[in-house]
Each structure stands twice: as structure tokens, then as C-alpha cells.
Amino acid sequence: MTQNQIQFTDGEAYERYMGLWSRLAGDAFLAWLDPRPGQRWLDVGCGNGAFTEMLAHRCAPATLDGIDPSEAQLAFARGRPALKSARFQSGDAQSLPYPDRSVDQAVMPLVIFFVPDPAKGVAEMARVAAKGGTVSSYSWDMIGGGFPYAPLMSELKAMGIEVPQAPNPQASRMADLRELWTGAGLKDVATQEIAVQRTFADFEDYWSTVLGGPSVGGKLAALSPEDTQKLRETLRARLPANAAGRITLGARAHAVRGEVG
Numbered sequence: 001m002t003q004n005q006i007q008f009t010d011g012e013a014y015e016r017y018m019g020l021w022s023r024l025a026g027d028a029f030l031a032w033l034d035p036r037p038g039q040r041w042l043d044v045g046c047g048n049g050a051f052t053e054m055l056a057h058r059c060a061p062a063t064l065d066g067i068d069p070s071e072a073q074l075a076f077a078r079g080r081p082a083l084k085s086a087r088f089q090s091g092d093a094q095s096l097p098y099p100d101r102s103v104d105q106a107v108m109p110l111v112i113f114f115v116p117d118p119a120k121g122v123a124e125m126a127r128v129a130a131k132g133g134t135v136s137s138y139s140w141d142m143i144g145g146g147f148p149y150a151p152l153m154s155e156l157k158a159m160g161i162e163v164p165q166a167p168n169p170q171a172s173r174m175a176d177l178r179e180l181w182t183g184a185g186l187k188d189v190a191t192q193e194i195a196v197q198r199t200f201a202d203f204e205d206y207w208s209t210v211l212g213g214p215s216v217g218g219k220l221a222a223l224s225p226e227d228t229q230k231l232r233e234t235l236r237a238r239l240p241a242n243a244a245g246r247i248t249l250g251a252r253a254h255a256v257r258g259e260v261g
Helices: 011-033 050-058 071-078 118-128 150-158 174-183 203-211 217-221 225-238
Strands: 040-044 063-068 087-090 103-109 129-140 187-200 247-259
Touching (some): 011 103, 011 187, 050 063, 118 129, 174 187
Parallel strands (some): 040 103, 063 087, 103 129
Antiparallel strands (some): 129 247
């Protein structure tokens, strides 16, 4: 992992920065996926368990497993009351430590653009999913500006500040997702665009949230007072606020699913 790639090590900070966004997109994703209850689930790149918790609440899983490379994130996930019976382990999406055909639903939420070799990650999910099972994913539209904090990233770049990047943003494009799924031999591949909105109480709520963000928090903390003030003023002017000062922002994700033959 290069110095300028995003690393997630703080489950609590991630929860505020991305956990809510993940659940908003996850709600729409699960409604589209419409899985039946009583299945064996594997959450690949489960992070701090935000989406895994949704699976526990909404999908009545027979078993629920999560895998992630960050032990700190996994520790946060294990602390969620709804996930006491879930099984978590540290591991690599490109080499899943699960037997062939051992799950019914293999899902990768907001992760595929972080996988060094996305095709290998999809192939691994297809390997561990049972015949007739589903391999699915949703990811922010990183290329098309769908990332929730795209305005912040844009302003930082305009200031000449290099921000951490996902290694494979192209994997979030709808056409690329379809190609990855069909390339893994999955059948009946379908895609769906998901649009969500999140409201911040005011600009200070937004600012304190991004300060704790794993992808930009360090960069923001290192700014000079002058650059910090400049960025705050630019963002305040750019972000839409209503009469009460609330800021509502949108994000866009791409979802894909396919069946194991």
C-alpha cells in the first residue's frame, strides 16, 4: 500500500464519516437485492461492521461472516450488539479464507475500488458462493463524482493538496462492474444506480465529520491556519444550506449482482 492510499484504522471515526452513508446506500441496495431469509452471508471488506449490522437486522441470516484487513475496524465491528453471533476474521479479499461453495450470499460493500486486483476479488467471491448463490457489490461512483465528499476532494486538489486515493476508481464504473461480473462467469448479471442524501446539522457538523475522516483528516489537520480558513470559506460557499443552516448533500453508487451457475 502506497503512502497516498486510504487506510481505515479507526472504527469510530469511520462510523461518523462513512458509516451513515454506507447504511443509506445499503438500504437501497438490499431493497434491490431482495434476498430471502435464512442464507449464509459473507461481507467482504466489512470494515467496522456498518453494513454487516444491516444484514443482521434485515436479512435473518443463517450465518454471518465478515472479513477485513484492519484489526482495528474488526474490533469495532465485534463490539456491535447485533453482531455478537457474527464471525469476523482478518484477511484479504483476493484470497478469501473460506472453502468453495460455503456461502449463499457474497457481498462487497463500498470496497471493490480498494482491491488491488478487482477481478481476483470478484473471482474469489464467485468461488466461495454456492451454486445458485449471489455475488453482489455496491460502490461509490468515484469517476463520475458520486463520492459523498467529492466537493471537499475537489477543493483540496484545487489548492494543490494531494489527497489519498482508492487504487482502482475505474472499478466503480457501471460498465466495468458488469465486465468484472461477467468475466468471473456469473450469470444473469444486473446493475442498478443508487442515489442517496445525507443532511448535516450545519457547516460545523460537516467540518467536524470530515476532520475525522480516514481519507482526509490528516491532510486537513496539517493545513496552515490560513489555508484552513480559505478552505472553510470556499466549502461554506459551495455547500448548499437551507434557512436553518442545514446542509443536504447527495451521493451516487453503482450496484451489481450476479448468480453462480
